[in-house]
Amino acid sequence: MSSSKSTGLVRIIPSQSMDDPATEHARRLTGLSVALDKPHVFEKGQLVRWKAGLKNRAIPAYNEAAIIREVLAAPVYDGCETARCAGSPYFGEPLSLVLGIVDPDGDFVELRYDARRFEPLKQNLARFYDDLS
Numbered sequence: 001m002s003s004s005k006s007t008g009l010v011r012i013i014p015s016q017s018m019d020d021p022a023t024e025h026a027r028r029l030t031g032l033s034v035a036l037d038k039p040h041v042f043e044k045g046q047l048v049r050w051k052a053g054l055k056n057r058a059i060p061a062y063n064e065a066a067i068i069r070e071v072l073a074a075p076v077y078d079g080c081e082t083a084r085c086a087g088s089p090y091f092g093e094p095l096s097l098v099l100g101i102v103d104p105d106g107d108f109v110e111l112r113y114d115a116r117r118f119e120p121l122k123q124n125l126a127r128f129y130d131d132l133s
Helices: 021-037 126-132
Strands: 047-050 066-076 095-102 108-113 118-120
Touching: 066 108
Parallel strands: none
Antiparallel strands: 047 066, 047 118, 066 095, 095 108
16 A cells, blocks of 8 residues: 555656756746637536646646536626735636536535636546436
């Protein structure tokens, strides 16, 4: 029996690159920016997950499925207008997806998210749920 436990955390693996840390950081920053800008077409009932490196909320966890409940025609923005909010990572974030997730208490909840941070699950299990109806 292994003494290591799965904690659900993302594991950082050291790069094998011979580049200096500033170059590695710039490469990662550029890659994440490109990933954020890569569009996906979403529809109600589709299962999605966070894109790697773009999770900015506590839930859902990385690789945890969320189901699209609604794709908003126009994004919703947080109404906070104070200078305190401008320093928040959520300030000006376009919330364009309503996702259904199971919260830590086991309840189904709907929350709003930035669609740019999500990607479709490769193996879409939404059809499984159709069979349950």
